[in-house]
Amino acid sequence: MTTSNFTILCLACTFKGTEFMRECKAQGARVLLLTSKNLQDEDWPFDCIDKDYFIEAEGEHWDIRRTLASVAFMSKHEKIDRIVALDDFDLEKAAALREHLRVPGMGDTRTRYFRDKLSMRMKAEESGIPVPEYVHVLNHDEVNKWMDSVKGPWVIKPRMQASAAGIHKVNDSQQAWDVLNDLGEEQSYYLIERFVPGHIYHVDSIIDNSEVIFHRVSRYMSPPMEVVQGGGIFRTHTLPFDSTDSRELGLLNEQIIQSFGLRRGVSHTEFIRAHADGKPYFLETSARVGGAHIAEMVEASCGFSFWKEWAKLETLPEGQEYQLPKAEDNHAGIITTLSRQEHPDLSDFSDDEVFWRMNKRHHAGIIVRSPDYDRVVELLDNYAGRFAVDFHASLPGGDLIT
Numbered sequence: 235m236t237t238s239n240f241t242i243l244c245l246a247c248t249f250k251g252t253e254f255m256r257e258c259k260a261q262g263a264r265v266l267l268l269t270s271k272n273l274q275d276e277d278w279p280f281d282c283i284d285k286d287y288f289i290e291a292e293g294e295h296w297d298i299r300r301t302l303a304s305v306a307f308m309s310k311h312e313k314i315d316r317i318v319a320l321d322d323f324d325l326e327k328a329a330a331l332r333e334h335l336r337v338p339g340m341g342d343t344r345t346r347y348f349r350d351k352l353s354m355r356m357k358a359e360e361s362g363i364p365v366p367e368y369v370h371v372l373n374h375d376e377v378n379k380w381m382d383s384v385k386g387p388w389v390i391k392p393r394m395q396a397s398a399a400g401i402h403k404v405n406d407s408q409q410a411w412d413v414l415n416d417l418g419e420e421q422s423y424y425l426i427e428r429f430v431p432g433h434i435y436h437v438d439s440i441i442d443n444s445e446v447i448f449h450r451v452s453r454y455m456s457p458p459m460e461v462v463q464g465g466g467i468f469r470t471h472t473l474p475f476d477s478t479d480s481r482e483l484g485l486l487n488e489q490i491i492q493s494f495g496l497r498r499g500v501s502h503t504e505f506i507r508a509h510a511d512g513k514p515y516f517l518e519t520s521a522r523v524g525g526a527h528i529a530e531m532v533e534a535s536c537g538f539s540f541w542k543e544w545a546k547l548e549t550l551p552e553g554q555e556y557q558l559p560k561a562e563d564n565h566a567g568i569i570t571t572l573s574r575q576e577h578p579d580l581s582d583f584s585d586d587e588v589f590w591r592m593n594k595r596h597h598a599g600i601i602v603r604s605p606d607y608d609r610v611v612e613l614l615d616n617y618a619g620r621f622a623v624d625f626h627a628s629l630p631g632g633d634l635i636t
Contacts, residue, residue, distance in 0.1 A: 246273070249273055252279045306335070348501075368426065372422050385428075436453075439487060440547075444492060543558070566604075569618060570598065575596070598621060
């Protein structure tokens, strides 16, 4: 198969992936977009999209039977070669479509490892990768026995949400059951996990032939759960490439990718290094680029776009080998916050290291890069104080997706 007769269907329940679609088109593929009707006026790259389709749906909640019927109808006139989920919430839709249409790629079972936090933990544990103690909220006797044996505090997590959305921190069984009883028949869609204080890291990877061929290891300066639920300022930065954290988490990430079965694409994986015992524990992974503009931060560090490289991998002609670009060795970091101003003025942040400024209503954000790791951390610390005074607005439960 040549790229010129290759058709890729992009699923997007949120507005993202424009760079991916542009690169697919640049590689000679035909690009189809299926998105929610309420997103039809977003700034999609229509010059690179051969056909666009809009489905009546609210946000990420698409009726799967309607989606299957829509794409089956589309397939009467389109031979679809690949189906790509541009957001975490699109993974299940893409898997169901691949299964129904028999299109290559991850099916329902393997997709669960990159979407369902319970499946992730069970697979990681089976593969010998450390995870915090957990229990599925299913059998109440087992849940109570688990609570008796694992000291709190705990976190109650939705299995299928992204980032820190929907997480509840509880200190004892009474608080836990107060939350669980409110969930009613939704309980089986949750798990309970031991709360582990520690530093949280993310590893962003490019994968080909089931091997991690490139990655960057970074550390959140504030835990995402605190930022989302407490309305704080979000910051993360790459780590020194030869540090213990980079080496150890890089190896754990390779174990995750190989045992979970991601054969080609990109991934964003999170770990926590516990304060108590110093050990790294697996938290979650995904088969997508990092959200919250982490993809742009990684690009500032390495010099190439994960969105574009993902597109190249998805459109690679049969028999042709993927060539990874030569990576730069810069350090990079990002800071973002909700802003009191609709269009915050970032012009005063004029340091030479500024790589990118956010352009989004009621948001302020900057990415910095430098060959000097300490300089990146210094700038993020300095900017955090200035952001707090000049821009910061608090809206717990916001839209941060990492």
